[in-house]
Amino acid sequence: MAQLEMTTGERQERRSTLSRRQLLSSAFAILGLLVFFAATLILVALITQMTIQGAPRLNWKFLTSFPSSDPLQAGILAAWVGSLLVIVTTMFVAVPLGVAAGIYLEEYGGTNWLAGLIEINVTNLAGVPSIVYGLLALGFFNQQLGLGESVLTAGLTLALLILPIVIVTTREALRAIPSSLREAAYALGSSKWQMIWDHVLPYSFGSILTGIIIGLSRAIGETAPLITIGALTFIAFLPPLPIQPQFPFISFEWLKAPFTVMPIQMFNWVSRPDPEFQANAAAAGVVLIFMTLTLNGFAIFLRYRFRKGIKW
Amino acid sequence: MVEELSSPKLNFPTTDLKAEVKDLDFYYGASKAIKNVNMSVPARKVTALIGPSGCGKTTLLRCFNRMHDLYPGNRYDGQIVLDGINILDRKVDPIEVRMRISMVFQRPNPFPKSIYENVAYGLRVQGLTKRNAVDEKVEQALKGAALWNEVKDRLAESAYALSGGQQQRLCIARAIATNPDIVLFDEPTSALDPIATASIEDLVNELKQQVTILIVTHSMQQAARLSDYTAFMYLGELLEFNQTTVLFNQPAHKRTQDYVSGRFG
Numbered sequence: 001m002a003q004l005e006m007t008t009g010e011r012q013e014r015r016s017t018l019s020r021r022q023l024l025s026s027a028f029a030i031l032g033l034l035v036f037f038a039a040t041l042i043l044v045a046l047i048t049q050m051t052i053q054g055a056p057r058l059n060w061k062f063l064t065s066f067p068s069s070d071p072l073q074a075g076i077l078a079a080w081v082g083s084l085l086v087i088v089t090t091m092f093v094a095v096p097l098g099v100a101a102g103i104y105l106e107e108y109g110g111t112n113w114l115a116g117l118i119e120i121n122v123t124n125l126a127g128v129p130s131i132v133y134g135l136l137a138l139g140f141f142n143q144q145l146g147l148g149e150s151v152l153t154a155g156l157t158l159a160l161l162i163l164p165i166v167i168v169t170t171r172e173a174l175r176a177i178p179s180s181l182r183e184a185a186y187a188l189g190s191s192k193w194q195m196i197w198d199h200v201l202p203y204s205f206g207s208i209l210t211g212i213i214i215g216l217s218r219a220i221g222e223t224a225p226l227i228t229i230g231a232l233t234f235i236a237f238l239p240p241l242p243i244q245p246q247f248p249f250i251s252f253e254w255l256k257a258p259f260t261v262m263p264i265q266m267f268n269w270v271s272r273p274d275p276e277f278q279a280n281a282a283a284a285g286v287v288l289i290f291m292t293l294t295l296n297g298f299a300i301f302l303r304y305r306f307r308k309g310i311k312w
Numbered sequence: 313m314v315e316e317l318s319s320p321k322l323n324f325p326t327t328d329l330k331a332e333v334k335d336l337d338f339y340y341g342a343s344k345a346i347k348n349v350n351m352s353v354p355a356r357k358v359t360a361l362i363g364p365s366g367c368g369k370t371t372l373l374r375c376f377n378r379m380h381d382l383y384p385g386n387r388y389d390g391q392i393v394l395d396g397i398n399i400l401d402r403k404v405d406p407i408e409v410r411m412r413i414s415m416v417f418q419r420p421n422p423f424p425k426s427i428y429e430n431v432a433y434g435l436r437v438q439g440l441t442k443r444n445a446v447d448e449k450v451e452q453a454l455k456g457a458a459l460w461n462e463v464k465d466r467l468a469e470s471a472y473a474l475s476g477g478q479q480q481r482l483c484i485a486r487a488i489a490t491n492p493d494i495v496l497f498d499e500p501t502s503a504l505d506p507i508a509t510a511s512i513e514d515l516v517n518e519l520k521q522q523v524t525i526l527i528v529t530h531s532m533q534q535a536a537r538l539s540d541y542t543a544f545m546y547l548g549e550l551l552e553f554n555q556t557t558v559l560f561n562q563p564a565h566k567r568t569q570d571y572v573s574g575r576f577g
Contacts, residue, residue, distance in 0.1 A: 111384075180421040186382060188434040188486065189411035198433070203424060 047289065054283030062283060066236040067265065071276035076284050078235045079265035082151070083220060083291065085239060085254060086261055089155025090162065090219050095212055098163050102170025102208075107196055126164035133161045134228025142229050149230035151239060152255040157225050162215030169211020173204035206303045213299040217292050223263040233268045235260050262288045330355040330494060330524040331376070336390035336400075338368075338375055345371045347548040349390075353494065358516060358525045360539035360556065362532060364571065368548040369528045373496050376526065377413045378406035394493065411438055414487035415496040419503045420479035422471035422486070427463050430471045430482055434490045449489055457485035458515055477508025484515060488523065495519065497527040501534065513538055532572055536560055544568045 065075025109115045137157035147153045177200045185195040239257030269281035331353040338346035345368050361369040380386040391398040399409045422430050431450045454460040459481045501509040543553040552568045563569045
């Protein structure tokens, strides 16, 4: 056992290495804390500054008025209704398509070169600049399909934009479910679909939802592709109501209506020389952030409700 | 090289056979993992598969419920006959096989659902929906797995709240709930402590009254304690198959002798 015994020198050497390692460890903790504060502070400062600037405009009248050339009369009714409708459309298109595509690619698609090619392309699509999607949509949805400058065109465009995000996160969420659970389901005589529907999908739904929300949050702030497809910047009417007094009570006319969205309204106001409009833009920014946070909050709530059913 | 094979088929009188493996080869892609295996599985007995790591005992076990069908590139050659039907036949739906031959895995793998739902799932898959009938079968299965008394007041709790040993017994309950013909055990105690292991072994002993059991184990003591018949596998071949007492005490092959006496493995 002679080689296990240490000389005093070796012992000292070991102790000093240890203290160096500990020092490095705490140094990184401090660095991390600093970076965290820097990032948070900038964010908080931006939001605070915007809120202060926009505060005088933030009232009920601002939310229920159409735009106007008089900054004090102008409001964001058309913009927030437009944003809401576009996001709802986006959601109804992107979520089923994206989740289904993710399930197909991960569970059914093979592992050959074609699957690999598709995977690389989907991942790359997530990084394509949004204006490119705008151009595609202008040519295809707006002109070719004749959908015009409508809520539907906008919803489809943004759905296209976030599809790769939804697909990739769905695949990752499915991949994270351990194969032991899949085998357990199969061993009991599940079909492939039963295995997916009863097990893999519920267990991964929380993570899939996170992907959907990241996508929708990105979509709600998009401006460029919507300007490209021809969203209006000044609009003084609302799309027709989806609920009607006569049969069949539900109408989808709103899908064909022209629209504007929050970021476009903000951009429009920011680009005007009158400083009063800057306050309007700031106020609209606060509302937009509020909308995004509400969306996120709703998702967190859903995820929480959902995970209560899953008993990890 | 393995020494020449004397007939590894049954060389002892048996009354009742549940399944028979005939000239079975199995390939993972190009590599042959099971070579010409012939053996029989006696009904309502415990048959153990033993052998050094990589000898193909788990591979053979997973042939019985067509688990290999889940992954591409795998190929069976030969037959496993159950009630006159070759269950490896391509015309036989693996799902049908798995509904009759269930499996308990190496590590406890309960679903992240309630204790009740874990046991009820296999029944639901098979189309049993009547609340009362499901309740009754779940209770039966949990009693069969010696878990009922510990969980009867918390059936709605998560299966993940149970200890490792309890989880494995829950997996056994899940596997026996549908009254399968055969239950496959793939080293069911290798992730458990000695006390949990003992309770699983008691359970296996109990279960063989009603169901045929095929168990893979790396522990020779476990095979000796539990099984009525033992198959010794080596390099993908079935070297020797006999009553456990005979195989352990008067093995016909030198390699079997060396393995069961702990000289290699």
